[in-house]
Amino acid sequence: MILSVASGKGGTGKTTFSVLLARAAAPALYIDADVEEPNGGIFLKPEIEREEDFTEPVPRIIPEKCTYCGECARACPYKALVIIPPPAKKDLFFPELCHSCGVCAYVCPEQGALIEVPRKKGVIRTGRSGQLDFMEGILNIGEPTAVPLIKALMKKARNYKGDVIVDAPPGTSCPVVEAVSEADFVLLVAEPTPFGLHDLSLVVEMVRELDKKFAIVINKAQEGNTLVEDYARRQGIPVLFKIPFSEEIARMYSKGELPFGEFEPQLKEVFARIREMVE
Amino acid sequence: MKIFITSKGRELDSKVDPRFGRAEYYIIYDTETAEFRAEENPFKKGQTAVGISLAQRVIEEGAQVAISGNFGPNAFEVLKAAEIRLFRAGGEMKVKEAVDAFLRGELPEMDSATPREVADRLEKELK
Numbered sequence: 001m002i003l004s005v006a007s008g009k010g011g012t013g014k015t016t017f018s019v020l021l022a023r024a025a026a027p028a029l030y031i032d033a034d035v036e037e038p039n040g041g042i043f044l045k046p047e048i049e050r051e052e053d054f055t056e057p058v059p060r061i062i063p064e065k066c067t068y069c070g071e072c073a074r075a076c077p078y079k080a081l082v083i084i085p086p087p088a089k090k091d092l093f094f095p096e097l098c099h100s101c102g103v104c105a106y107v108c109p110e111q112g113a114l115i116e117v118p119r120k121k122g123v124i125r126t127g128r129s130g131q132l133d134f135m136e137g138i139l140n141i142g143e144p145t146a147v148p149l150i151k152a153l154m155k156k157a158r159n160y161k162g163d164v165i166v167d168a169p170p171g172t173s174c175p176v177v178e179a180v181s182e183a184d185f186v187l188l189v190a191e192p193t194p195f196g197l198h199d200l201s202l203v204v205e206m207v208r209e210l211d212k213k214f215a216i217v218i219n220k221a222q223e224g225n226t227l228v229e230d231y232a233r234r235q236g237i238p239v240l241f242k243i244p245f246s247e248e249i250a251r252m253y254s255k256g257e258l259p260f261g262e263f264e265p266q267l268k269e270v271f272a273r274i275r276e277m278v279e
Numbered sequence: 280m281k282i283f284i285t286s287k288g289r290e291l292d293s294k295v296d297p298r299f300g301r302a303e304y305y306i307i308y309d310t311e312t313a314e315f316r317a318e319e320n321p322f323k324k325g326q327t328a329v330g331i332s333l334a335q336r337v338i339e340e341g342a343q344v345a346i347s348g349n350f351g352p353n354a355f356e357v358l359k360a361a362e363i364r365l366f367r368a369g370g371e372m373k374v375k376e377a378v379d380a381f382l383r384g385e386l387p388e389m390d391s392a393t394p395r396e397v398a399d400r401l402e403k404e405l406k
Contacts, residue, residue, distance in 0.1 A: 073335070078327070078328060079327075079328035079331045079332050079335075080328075082331060082334070082335060082357050082360070084338065084357075084360050084361045085338070088360065088361055088362055090360045090361070092356060092357055092360055094328070094331065094353060097327060097328055097331075144327075
């Protein structure tokens with residue numbers, strides 16, 4: 001079973017909940033797919049066993065074969081290539097604009113004038129944290145899109161023999177869609193504030209569009225604050241868990257710690273319930 | 280010789296647009312005939328690579344000189360690679376004034392792109 005943890009708003013407690021749940025679900029695989037700012041490792045403190053480069057193909061012009069016709073540059077939708085025609089005859093490549101779509105190589109009329117070479121765009125690190133398998137993607141700063149790296153992580157999720165918990169990036173844009181694309185179930189973490197509710201409603205629209213089974217988890221839940229619960233009731237969405245608003249948890253979090261033991265029995269039940277809902 | 284000038288309007292007494300990639304218009308001025316032509320900058324509302332796109336336009340227009348208030352790092356790199364000379368028309372200079380100043384050799388030539396912090400401040404001031 002692949003379970004993705006998402007939230008519209010950032011800072012609602014996606015990672016907090018993901019790592020708590022992953023620990024309770026172990027043996028399982030935790031994947032930090034928030035590749036622009038992965039921080040699950042801070043709490044899980046894994047022993048990293050392997051680090052592999054994540055590369056994608058980018059163009060390289062071979063000056064001896066290139067006629068500087070400029071077809072590649074004209075076709076590039078991202079303007080990552082510039083061809084200066086004769087007499088100057090130069091080529092410029094802006095890697096931070098390249099999406100590795102390959103259209104430049106496709107349109108090049110000269111055999112061997114434009115080849116594609118791998119360029120490192122990040123790393124995928126794997127290791128273990130107790131009973132839990134750990135994986136995280138780290139995207140290089142300045143890369144135009146997180147989607148390909150998340151796609152690579154989701155492929156690993158699919159091939160894993162066992163349960164997978166995916167810690168998605170915040171928001172509702174393409175990287176988030178990618179991080180929930182393979183999920184059998186999506187948990188949406190929300191905090192009971194007006195902003196929290198607003199962004200929750202956006203991500204609810206997103207998972208409905210993707211036709212996913214999903215439920216809500218409330219973080220920083222307070223006695224008497226029923227903002228998210230009222231919304232969930234109106235929308236017919238189950239609320240599976242609440243993490244209380246607690247100074248103690250915040251204090252632990254700031255030190256890279258979390259009360260794993262305290263929530264483990266309840267979260268084991270939550271996980272079992274999700275499995276029932278999926279089957 | 281053709282000169283490429285970023286402009287806030289379509290006339291020679293329009294002001295030079297201090298932004299390169301996001302300029303409103305550009306004017307192609309031919310120093311031999313003293314004729315000019317104005318075009319709307321098709322890239323001004325683009326999300327990314329507007330500087331690179333307009334720099335490619337300079338090359339396509341066959342200009343040998345480009346005048347603007349500022350040149351971003353990517354536009355600068357493209358224009359320099361194409362051996363186009365870049366000049367800065369600061370302040371509130373009109374297009375015609377900038378062309379005349381260039382012909383008299385009074386415009387400063389740019390040997391580096393406008394630093395990011397200067398470009399950001401300028402963008403804020405324009406809003």
